[in-house]
Amino acid sequence: MGYRHMCRLFSGGLNEDKFFNNVKYLMRLDCDSYITGEVSVDPFKIMADKEAIYGYVGEEEDMDYVIEGLFDFAEKVLPTDQKLQYNKMYQTHFFIEDCEWFRSGPYMNYFNEIDKTGNIYIKRWGDAPIKYQGVMRLVPKEKRIKFDLPYRHGGDL
Secondary structure, three states: OOHHHHHHHHHHHHHHHHHHHHOEEEEOOOOEEEEOOOOOOOOOHHHHOOOOOEEEOEEEEEEEHHHHHHHHHHHOOOOOOOOOOOOOOEEEEEEEEEEHHHHHHHHHHHHHOOOOOOOHOOOOOOOOHHHHHHHHHHHHHEEEEEEEOEEEEEEOO
């Protein structure tokens, strides 16, 4: 259950916390995320300079049994003509996001619709595919930044 609470928190629940009302960008690093070398760029400056909304380090595919119905639900709530992959997700163990944008109407409406289904808890819809579907449907490509950082997630360092 704790994992599902975390999924709810990082897919949108965090945006409900008033603490972040005065925060421009939030960066997440999981407890098993590692910066493995010198970072030669300032990711926050890059985000600000480009007025970016979402920064990430990678994408991967999620397992079908934990995203059952998510793509169709996202398509119902946020229809798009884009050819999105149903099982794609961001590697959300590292991200930088524009707190103000994520608190805004369109994303929070999407999150609230997902939250009402209970499927974060019932089906284990995770924050990574939820965030991917929302960002890909709402955020213009030029406002999404893939960072190339000396970064690793999981395992021993």
